[in-house]
Amino acid sequence: MHFDNSSCNGCDIEVLACLTPLYDVERFGIVNMGNPKHADVLLITGPVNRRTARVLRNLYEQVASPKMVIAVGTCASSGGVFHNCYNVLGGVDKVIPVDVYIPGCAARPEAIIDGVVMALQSLTEQRHLWVTCPHCQTEHEVTDQRWRI
Numbered sequence: 001m002h003f004d005n006s007s008c009n010g011c012d013i014e015v016l017a018c019l020t021p022l023y024d025v026e027r028f029g030i031v032n033m034g035n036p037k038h039a040d041v042l043l044i045t046g047p048v049n050r051r052t053a054r055v056l057r058n059l060y061e062q063v064a065s066p067k068m069v070i071a072v073g074t075c076a077s078s079g080g081v082f083h084n085c086y087n088v089l090g091g092v093d094k095v096i097p098v099d100v101y102i103p104g105c106a107a108r109p110e111a112i113i114d115g116v117v118m119a120l121q122s123l124t125e126q127r128h129l130w131v132t133c134p135h136c137q138t139e140h141e142v143t144d145q146r147w148r149i
């Protein structure tokens with residue numbers, strides 16, 4: 001799920017570019033979700049300000065564990081150009097834990113896809129499922145390969 005904290009929208013356009021036919025992340029099984037309860041990964045752009053901090057924490061708590069948080073762009077990583085503004089708290093990690101930081105102003109789609117892949121690799125290690133084979137009744141370890149962002 002993509003959430004715009006309070007960015008200038010430069011990073012948001014690059015996130016959207018990942019969904020266009022040019023980059024087409026859906027071919028890797030990555031689907032953008034509108035509901036945090038259906039997402040595995042929270043993709044955040046922009047710095048945290050006093051108004052969005054509560055919303056961000058609320059969204060984070062609604063994403064089921066195991067989950068990953070990706071800070072997209074310099075602002076989401078550290079506050080960036082908005083650092084020390086009167087209403088800005090700083091990067092996303094001032095409010096919720098961040099797993100992957102993607103630098104850049106704006107972060108390039110290639111870097112965003114790279115960061116998402118890193119997060120999904122880490123999620124894959126955490127999310128090994130055990131299913132019982134209906135034929136031999138033994139348990140097999142499988143990995144969920146579809147991801148909702």
Ligand code: SF4
Pocket residue numbers: 007008009010011012045046072073074075076080081104105106107
């Ligand atoms: S990192 Fe740059 S492009 Fe991204 S939100 Fe901040 S100012 Fe805008």
